[in-house]
Amino acid sequence: xxxxxxxxxxxxxxxxxxxxxxxxxxxxxxxxxxxxxxxxxxxxxxxxxxxxxxxxxxxxxxxxxxxxxxxxxxxxxxxxxxxxxxxxxxxxxxxxxxxxxxxxxxxxxxxxxxxxxxxxxxxxxxxxxxxxxxxxxxxxxxxxxxxxxxxxxxxxxxxxxxxxxxxxxxxxxxxxxxxxxxxxxxxxxxxxxxxxxxxxxxxxxxx
Amino acid sequence: xxxxxxxxxxxxxxxxxxxxxxxxxxxxxxxxxxxxxxxxxxxxxxxxxxxxxxxxxxxxxxxxxxxxxxxxxxxxxxxxxxxxxxxxxxxxxxxxxxxxxxxxxxxxxxxxxxxxxxxxxxxxxxxxxxxxxxxxxxxxxxxxxxxxxxxxxxxxxxxxxxxxxxxxxxxxxxxxxxxxxxxxxxxxxxxxxxxxxxxxxxxxxxx
Amino acid sequence: xxxxxxxxxxxxxxxxxxxxxxxxxxxxxxxxxxxxxxxxxxxxxxxxxxxxxxxxxxxxxxxxxxxxxxxxxxxxxxxxxxxxxxxxxxxxxxxxxxxxxxxxxxxxxxxxxxxxxxxxxxxxxxxxxxxxxxxxxxxxxxxxxxxxxxxxxxxxxxxxxxxxxxxxxxxxxxxxxxxxxxxxxxxxxxxxxxxxxxxxxxxxxxx
Amino acid sequence: xxxxxxxxxxxxxxxxxxxxxxxxxxxxxxxxxxxxxxxxxxxxxxxxxxxxxxxxxxxxxxxxxxxxxxxxxxxxxxxxxxxxxxxxxxxxxxxxxxxxxxxxxxxxxxxxxxxxxxxxxxxxxxxxxxxxxxxxxxxxxxxxxxxxxxxxxxxxxxxxxxxxxxxxxxxxxxxxxxxxxxxxxxxxxxxxxxxxxxxxxxxxxxx
DNA sequence: TATGAATGAGAGTTCATTCAT
DNA sequence: GATGAATGAACTCTCATTCAT
Numbered sequence: 056x057x058x059x060x061x062x063x064x065x066x067x068x069x070x071x072x073x074x075x076x077x078x079x080x081x082x083x084x085x086x087x088x089x090x091x092x093x094x095x096x097x098x099x100x101x102x103x104x105x106x107x108x109x110x111x112x113x114x115x116x117x118x119x120x121x122x123x124x125x126x127x128x129x130x131x132x133x134x135x136x137x138x139x140x141x142x143x144x145x146x147x148x149x150x151x152x153x154x155x156x157x158x159x160x161x162x163x164x165x166x167x168x169x170x171x172x173x174x175x176x177x178x179x180x181x182x183x184x185x186x187x188x189x190x191x192x193x194x195x196x197x198x199x200x201x202x203x204x205x206x207x208x209x210x211x212x213x214x215x216x217x218x219x220x221x222x223x224x225x226x227x228x229x230x231x232x233x234x235x236x237x238x239x240x241x242x243x244x245x246x247x248x249x250x251x252x253x254x255x256x257x258x259x260x261x262x
Numbered sequence: 263x264x265x266x267x268x269x270x271x272x273x274x275x276x277x278x279x280x281x282x283x284x285x286x287x288x289x290x291x292x293x294x295x296x297x298x299x300x301x302x303x304x305x306x307x308x309x310x311x312x313x314x315x316x317x318x319x320x321x322x323x324x325x326x327x328x329x330x331x332x333x334x335x336x337x338x339x340x341x342x343x344x345x346x347x348x349x350x351x352x353x354x355x356x357x358x359x360x361x362x363x364x365x366x367x368x369x370x371x372x373x374x375x376x377x378x379x380x381x382x383x384x385x386x387x388x389x390x391x392x393x394x395x396x397x398x399x400x401x402x403x404x405x406x407x408x409x410x411x412x413x414x415x416x417x418x419x420x421x422x423x424x425x426x427x428x429x430x431x432x433x434x435x436x437x438x439x440x441x442x443x444x445x446x447x448x449x450x451x452x453x454x455x456x457x458x459x460x461x462x463x464x465x466x467x468x469x
Numbered sequence: 470x471x472x473x474x475x476x477x478x479x480x481x482x483x484x485x486x487x488x489x490x491x492x493x494x495x496x497x498x499x500x501x502x503x504x505x506x507x508x509x510x511x512x513x514x515x516x517x518x519x520x521x522x523x524x525x526x527x528x529x530x531x532x533x534x535x536x537x538x539x540x541x542x543x544x545x546x547x548x549x550x551x552x553x554x555x556x557x558x559x560x561x562x563x564x565x566x567x568x569x570x571x572x573x574x575x576x577x578x579x580x581x582x583x584x585x586x587x588x589x590x591x592x593x594x595x596x597x598x599x600x601x602x603x604x605x606x607x608x609x610x611x612x613x614x615x616x617x618x619x620x621x622x623x624x625x626x627x628x629x630x631x632x633x634x635x636x637x638x639x640x641x642x643x644x645x646x647x648x649x650x651x652x653x654x655x656x657x658x659x660x661x662x663x664x665x666x667x668x669x670x671x672x673x674x675x676x
Numbered sequence: 677x678x679x680x681x682x683x684x685x686x687x688x689x690x691x692x693x694x695x696x697x698x699x700x701x702x703x704x705x706x707x708x709x710x711x712x713x714x715x716x717x718x719x720x721x722x723x724x725x726x727x728x729x730x731x732x733x734x735x736x737x738x739x740x741x742x743x744x745x746x747x748x749x750x751x752x753x754x755x756x757x758x759x760x761x762x763x764x765x766x767x768x769x770x771x772x773x774x775x776x777x778x779x780x781x782x783x784x785x786x787x788x789x790x791x792x793x794x795x796x797x798x799x800x801x802x803x804x805x806x807x808x809x810x811x812x813x814x815x816x817x818x819x820x821x822x823x824x825x826x827x828x829x830x831x832x833x834x835x836x837x838x839x840x841x842x843x844x845x846x847x848x849x850x851x852x853x854x855x856x857x858x859x860x861x862x863x864x865x866x867x868x869x870x871x872x873x874x875x876x877x878x879x880x881x882x883x
Numbered sequence: 884t885a886t887g888a889a890t891g892a893g894a895g896t897t898c899a900t901t902c903a904t
Numbered sequence: 905g906a907t908g909a910a911t912g913a914a915c916t917c918t919c920a921t922t923c924a925t
Contacts, residue, residue, distance in 0.1 A: 071884095086381060089296040093920060105922075106885045114920065144463070170377060173437075174293060206464045216445075216453050217462055223434040224427060230380070231426060238423075246423050254461035255424055256351070257413045278909085300895060313910050315896065485905095500795060503710040507899060519901075520906045528899065558877070584791060587851075588707060620878045630859075630867050631876055637848040638841060644794070645840060652837075660837050668875035669838055670765070671827045692888085714916060727889050729917065 075100055075110055076124070079117045080163035088118055088171050118167070119180065125164035126187050129157050137194055143202030144252070150195070151225055151248055155240035158229045165229035195222060221251055282307055282317055283331070286324045287370035295325055295378050325374070326387065332371035333394050336364050344401055350409030351459075357402070358432055358455055362447035365436045372436035402429060428458055489514055489524055490538070493531045494577035502532055502585050532581070533594060539578035540601050543571050551608055557616030558666070564609070565639055565662055569654035572643045579643035609636060635665055696721055696731055697745070700738045701784035709739055709792050739788070740801065746785035747808050750778050758815055764823030765873070771816070772846055772869050776861035779850045786850035816843060842872055 078100045082091050093114050094104040111117050136149040158165050175181040176188070196218050202208035208217075225247065232243075285307045289298050300321050301311040318324050343356040365372050382388040383395070403425050409415035415424075432454065439450075492514045496505050507528050508518040525531050550563040572579050589595040590602070610632050616622035622631075639661065646657075699721045703712050714735050718725040732738050757770040779786050796802040797809070817839050823829035829838075846868065853864075 087294065087296060087377075089294060090381070092918080102884090103886060104920085105887075108921070108923095109884060170294075174297070202464075208462050209464050212457075212462060213453055216450070217457060219435070219438060220431060220454065220457055221462070223437075224431050227430040227434050228426070230430075243423070246420055247427065250419075250424060250427055250461070251457075252461045252463040254457070254459045255415050255419060255428070256459040257409075257416050299893085301893090309909090310911060312896075312898085312912070315898095316909060321895065501708065501710060501791075503708060504795070506897085516905090517907060518899085519908075522900070522902095523905060584708075588711070616878075622876050623878050626871075626876060627867055630864070631871065633849070633852060634845060634868065634871055635876070637851075638845050641844040641848050642840070644844075657837070660834055661841065664833075664838065664841055664875070665871075666875045666877040668871070668873045669829050669833060669842070670873040671823075671830055713914080715914095723888090724890060725915095726891070726917075726919085729919095730888060735916070 072110060075107065076117060076121055077163075080121045080167065083118065083121070083171075084163035084166040088167065115180070118171070118175075121164050122168060122172075122175075122181070123183060125157070125161045125168065126183065128161065130187070130190075132157060133191075133194065142207065143198050143205060144207040146198045147202070147221070147252075148244075148248055150198070151221070151251070152241060152244040154225045155228070155244040155247070158226075158232050159234050159240040162229055162232060162234060165226065169226060169229060191222075192218070224251060279317055282314065283324060283328055284370075287328045287374065290325065290328070290378075291370035291373040295374065322387070325378070325382075328371050329375060329379075329382075329388070330390060332364070332368045332375065333390065335368065337394070337397075339364060340398075340401065349414065350405050350412060351414040353405045354409070354428070354459075355451075355455055357405070358428070358458070359448060359451040361432045362435070362451040362454070365433070365439055366441050366447040369436055369439060369441060372433065376433060376436060398429075399425070431458060486524055489521070490531060490535055491577075494535045494581065497532065497535070497585075498577035498580040502581065529594070532585070532589075535578050536582060536586075536589075536595070537597060539571070539575045539582065540597065542575065544601070544604075546571060547605075547608065556621065557612050557619060558621040560612045561616070561635070561666075562658075562662055564612070565635070565665070566655060566658040568639045569642070569658040569661070572640075572646055573648050573654040576643055576646060576648060579640065583640060583643060605636075606632070638665060693731055696728065697738060697742055698784075701742045701788065704739065704742070704792075705784035705787040709788065736801070739792070739796075742785050743789060743793075743796075743802070744804060746778070746782045746789065747804065749782065751808070751811075753778060754812075754815065763828065764819050764826060765828040767819045768823070768842070768873075769865075769869055771819070772842075772872070773862060773865040775846045776849070776865040776868070779847070779853055780855050780861040783850055783853060783855055786847065790847060790850060812843075813839070845872060 075096075079091075079096045082096050082099055086095070091114075092104075093107060096117075097104040097107050100107075107117075111120075132153045133150065136146065136153055139149070141149060172181075172184055172188075176184050196214065199208060199212070199214050199217055199221075203210055203212060203214065228243070228247075238246075282303075286298075286303045289303050289306055293302070298321075299311075300314060303324075304311040304314055307314075314324075318327070339360045340357065343353065343360055346353075346356070348356060379388075379391055379395075383391050403421060406415060406419070406421050406424055406428075410417055410419060410421065435450070435454075445453075489510075493505075493510045496510050496513055500509070505528075506518075507521060510531075511518040511521050514521075521531075525534075546567045547564065550560065550567055553563070555563060586598055586602075590598050610628065613622060613626070613628050613631055613635075617624055617626060617628065642657070642661075652660075696717075700712075700717045703717050703720055707716070712735075713725075714728060715725040717738075718728050721728075728738075732741070753774045754771065757767065757774055760767075760770070762770060793802075793805055793809075797805050817835060820829060820833070820835050820838055820842075824831055824833060824835065849864070849868075859867075
């Protein structure tokens with residue numbers, strides 16, 4: 056028996072789990088959770104449907120592991136930003152950049168989250184989604200409010216509307232983003248920030 | 263002769279169909295198409311599952327009718343805007359406003375479209391979704407290009423990115439919009455346009 | 470109000486019934502009883518499925534009326550032959566000829582009978598099918614036995630086998646017979662009788 | 677080492693399929709394909725309806741496998757006869773004998789074929805039925821024609837009528853034949869051939 | 884670890900039948 | 905006589921899950 060079995064990559068068993076979860080996430084993202092059969096995941100992974108149950112309790116537990124894994128990493132990044140003591144504008148910039156990085160690394164999980172979270176939040180098992188949403192909203196709303204207060208952001212904003220605007224604008228990108236494309240996540244973040252912060256209108260309006 | 267005989271309710275047969283489609287759309291939007299059972303729709307409509315098949319060929323044909331009905335109305339509005347000979351900026355403003363009006367009138371259909379269109383486009387039956395998407399892209403991209411050319415929009419925009427930005431930004435609103443709320447569609451459109459066109463940053467950056 | 474309404478064709482109501490039964494018989498024969506939907510019959514007859522229930526109690530009662538109507542006419546013809554006091558060979562000839570006449574007049578009913586009688590006989594409602602079969606077997610077997618006894622038929626016949634041979638040979642013709650073709654029923658009967666009685670082999674065997 | 681390892685039971689997976697197909701064939705033959713529920717087959721086989729779908733794609737694919745399996749074996753036998761270079765009369769004798777052997781081995785499949793082929797031929801999936809029918813007709817008609825030409829068969833025959841006569845006469849036997857009865861297939865074939873070739877009439881007509 | 888076979892609940896759909904109008 | 909709408913039972917089929925091997 057291995058002595059350091061708690062490490063992630065060191066454990067071959069964990070390696071297999073990850074592979075299977077990655078496969079499952081890809082299929083969930085493409086077809087939707089409900090429309091995905093356990094058989095399809097197994098096919099894609101090269102084993103039989105029943106064999107997946109050696110690794111996971113249920114289809115739902117795969118989904119759970121995918122989403123919670125993603126959220127854990129997301130909050131590691133977000134918390135680092137929020138704890139850095141940046142100004143409102145720089146915080147928004149950092150959060151948006153971090154978000155695109157997460158989309159880059161967890162595209163499938165993000166896509167699943169977008170499609171499925173609305174009805175998952177009603178299930179006790181996925182209570183952490185509600186917690187995450189609340190924390191998320193608090194972080195963004197708070198930053199926007201601070202920014203309006205100190206003049207970083209326009210005073211005439213409907214804050215809740217602006218929050219939804221920025222939030223959706225960023226995350227929906229997961230629906231079309233393909234890792235390894237021409238733009239790096241940071242590059243996309245920069246362009247998005249440019250549009251969100253300064254708008255798309257020309258400085259000198261057309262005659 | 264009645265003065266209001268041109269209204270939809272004049273045809274009782276079509277009235278029932280509409281009611282049932284509205285019910286189905288609501289459930290599809292809430293639970294997702296795949297996760298929605300025909301029995302659930304029937305329950306909600308107050309009849310038995312089998313009875314729905316007197317009115318519709320299949321669950322899929324309900325979805326079809328909902329989406330095509332929505333797109334028909336959408337394009338009536340869009341075409342009116344596109345044929346009006348407006349400048350690029352005014353066109354974008356009119357399209358965004360029209361979009362929020364459609365979200366107001368077809369909230370469920372829009373939500374369904376957002377969630378399901380990605381895999382529906384692969385089915386021949388829903389080929390019109392592809393057509394619509396192409397036409398949609400052409401209208402928005404073209405307007406943005408014209409606007410960059412005449413200085414209405416910033417010259418340094420990545421046009422495709424800007425297109426996705428505006429497109430998603432508007433339509434995702436269907437996921438949280440509730441008709442009859444405090445903001446009218448036109449009011450929301452105005453605020454969105456303000457953010458999209460001029461950004462959320464303050465004019466005088468914070469010290 | 471008509472004074473002689475008890476006659477068959479005189480009563481317009483009966484006329485409608487007959488039309489509908491003829492339509493139903495045609496569809497039953499083509500598709501099989503089970504595979505035929507009441508809606509299909511109604512379509513073919515130019516009314517709605519529910520409306521058939523003004524004329525008939527049930528789908529099964531249509532089948533019943535078709536089969537019993539056919540058997541009534543069949544036995545009128547058969548009884549006339551059997552009561553005519555003919556010799557065995559002439560009796561067989563007359564029965565076969567009469568059978569082809571019935572196939573000509575009741576093709577659909579005969580086809581239905583062939584396909585469905587086997588499982589219908591188990592239902593009490595169709596008990597008359599069993600009676601008819603018994604009477605049928607008695608008539609044919611008896612005639613064959615008489616014929617063997619008086620030398621009309623070969624002495625080395627397995628009578629039961631010969632009975633099945635003649636019976637099937639005749640009635641299966643309903644599966645390909647089309648009224649109004651080049652051969653009259655009497656002509657077909659003559660050719661069949663020639664084969665059944667004298668065989669298809671050449672008189673002088675080929676070297 | 678087992679001496680009979682070449683038998684079908686050597687492959688356990690195929691063994692189960694065969695069992696299930698045999699059960700299905702029996703029920704289809706008895707009740708008719710349409711009237712047979714998948715549940716009934718499952719009951720008869722001792723498992724649940726859904727479990728059948730582990731082995732077969734659909735009810736229709738069971739039917740398909742039953743019929744194509746039967747036709748494959750039938751044509752193996754027929755082709756051997758047709759390739760043997762026999763004279764017309766001997767060919768007919770061999771084909772009839774082979775047919776009764778097939779009825780003996782595939783009674784259920786033959787009965788199903790008789791009842792269902794007429795509407796199955798319209799479905800593309802069962803196109804091979806049409807092919808088989810054409811080949812069948814060609815083989816029998818050709819043999820009869822050759823026989824008329826060389827005097828083996830009567831010159832005054834309507835060939836098509838004779839073809840149908842022989843064809844039906846043989847295959848309808850599947851509707852009453854029960855394997856393991858008093859007559860072997862070869863014995864029945866001999867008696868049938870005697871009737872078909874030489875007729876049932878006595879040599880010396882009754883005075 | 885993985886397979887092959889089965890389970891059982893529930894899905895979408897069909898259809899004979901009913902009945903108020 | 906016929907329609908339009910609905911019923912309710914049954915059907916074929918799907919699928920997450922289990923378990924002996």
